Structures are given as C-alpha cells and as structure tokens.
Amino acid sequence: xxxxxxxxxxxESLSYTKIFYEHFPFYLSIGMTYDQYWNDDCxxxxxxxxxxxxxxxxxxxxxxxxxxxxxxxxxxxxPILRPFVKSGTRPHPYPNKPFPLTREEVKRDxxxxxxxxxxxxxxxxxxxxxxxxxxEEKGVSANGNNN
Amino acid sequence: xxxxxxxxxxxxxxxxxxxxxxxxMMERQGFVASDxxxxxxxxxxxxxxxxxxxxHRNVKKELIDExxxxxxxxxxxxxxxxxxxNEPIMALMDEPGPNDEGNVKWEASF
Numbered sequence: 393x394x395x396x397x398x399x400x401x402x403x404e405s406l407s408y409t410k411i412f413y414e415h416f417p418f419y420l421s422i423g424m425t426y427d428q429y430w431n432d433d434c435x436x437x438x439x440x441x442x443x444x445x446x447x448x449x450x451x452x453x454x455x456x457x458x459x460x461x462x463x464x465x466x467x468x469x470x471p472i473l474r475p476f477v478k479s480g481t482r483p484h485p486y487p488n489k490p491f492p493l494t495r496e497e498v499k500r501d502x503x504x505x506x507x508x509x510x511x512x513x514x515x516x517x518x519x520x521x522x523x524x525x526x527x528e529e530k531g532v533s534a535n536g537n538n539n
Numbered sequence: 540x541x542x543x544x545x546x547x548x549x550x551x552x553x554x555x556x557x558x559x560x561x562x563x564m565m566e567r568q569g570f571v572a573s574d575x576x577x578x579x580x581x582x583x584x585x586x587x588x589x590x591x592x593x594x595h596r597n598v599k600k601e602l603i604d605e606x607x608x609x610x611x612x613x614x615x616x617x618x619x620x621x622x623x624x625n626e627p628i629m630a631l632m633d634e635p636g637p638n639d640e641g642n643v644k645w646e647a648s649f
C-alpha cells in the first residue's frame with residue numbers, strides 16, 4: 393500500500409503535461425499564442441520571459457519618471473502654498489523641457505547651456521562696453537599703444 | 540532554438556524535435572519518462588517515436604521502428620533524445636544568473 397502511494401505520487405510529479413498546463417496561463421498573459429506555446433520552438437518561452445522582464449523594467453522606469461515630474465511640479469508650486477506667504481510670491485517655473493534620460497541628452501543639454509551662457513556673457517560685455525563710451529578706434533596697434 | 544536531430548533515410552529528410560504538444564500526446568498515450576530505467580525496451584522506442592510527432596506526425600509506426608533499428612550509436616542517440624525531451628520543461632524554469640548570490644555549485648561522478 394505504501395509502495396502504491398509512492399508510485400502514484402512519483403508518476404504524478406513527473407507529469408510534464410500537468411506542469412505545461414500550470415504555466416500556460418502565464419505565457420498567454422504575456423502575449424504568447426496557443427500555437428507558439430504548444431507547437432513552436434520550445435525555447436520561445438525563455439525569450440517571452442526576457443521580454444516580459446524588460447517591459448516591466450521599462451514600465452517601472454516610466455512610473456518613476458512620472459513620480460519625478462509630479463515631485464518637481466509640487467516643489468515648483470510650493471512657494472505659493474505656504475501659509476502667510478508674501479503677496480507677489482510666484483511659483484517657480486516648471487521645467488521648459490523634459491528631463492534628460494540618456495548620456496547623449498545630458499551632453500547635448502550641457503552644450504546648449506554653455507552656448508546660452510556664452511551668449512549671455514557676450515551680451516553683458518557688449519552692454520558694458522557701450523556704457524563706457526570708449527574713444528573711437530584710431531590706429532590702435534597690436535600691443536594696445538596709440539600710434 | 541530548440542534542440543533537434545536531423546538525418547536522412549531513403550531520400551527523405553527527418554527532423555526530430557519535442558514540442559509541449561508532442562510530449563502531452565506521448566503522456567496521454569501512456570508514456571512515462573521515469574520508466575526509461577525500469578522498462579527501457581518499450582520506453583526507448585516510444586521516446587524515439589515521440590520525437591517524430593512535431594514534424595512528421597503521419598509517419599507509420601513500422602517505418603519509425605525500422606529507422607530506429609538502423610540508427611547507429613544508440614547510446615548517444617538516447618542520451619540526446621532524453622536531453623531534447625527535457626528541454627520544453629527546462630525552458631520553463633528560470634536559470635539563476637552566473638553570479639547570483641547563493642548559487643549552488645555541483646558536480647556529478649559519472
């Protein structure tokens with residue numbers, strides 16, 4: 393009797409079909425078709441599983457980014473939400489473009505920022521020079537001495 | 540890509556492979572993998588015949604038996620067939636990454 397119990401439990405545990413049916417709904421839920429699961433290359437499941445992991449990671453990243461934008465928006469409006477706030481207080485402006493996500497985007501943003509800073513500095517210098525009312529250039533030599 | 544065995548017999552090319560459906564069909568017909576040790580004489584030809592279900596479902600049993608009798612290096616053939624038979628179920632199991640913490644290393648003496 394004990395042997396029968398052992399035999400039945402062993403053969404049941406070795407039923408591959410049962411295990412296939414147990415996993416089947418999961419693979420259907422991640423986009424595999426009936427035919428792909430049962431009749432196609434049996435290794436396809438591995439790639440579907442990898443794809444599912446990547447999709448989850450991407451979704452998590454998107455949700456995290458959304459949270460970051462919400463946090464940024466709350467921080468931006470925070471000044472006007474304080475009690476007894478001074479009249480005329482304005483919220484900080486919301487970022488005028490999305491946060492950079494890749495190294496390339498970060499580099500591109502840095503370059504753009506540098507360019508803007510240079511233009512700003514140039515404009516300031518020109519305004520300062522205009523205010524100085526420098527004498528008109530009359531044969532200024534390379535070493536700066538008047539001829 | 541699933542493991543396959545390819546060969547030619549009397550001008551016809553054959554591809555042996557196991558899919559989940561073919562294993563389900565084999566088990567429905569009474570095939571039990573663990574019987575390989577206790578009843579090798581009936582189980583091994585059944586395992587060989589089952590490998591035809593994926594790509595050559597309509598090949599007659601007599602022809603399969605004839606091919607099996609003429610297959611050389613049967614020991615290696617059976618080993619490969621057993622490996623192929625396990626593949627559809629092994630593919631469902633997640634392999635731990637090579638550097639995952641807590642991985643157990645093991646070795647066999649055979």
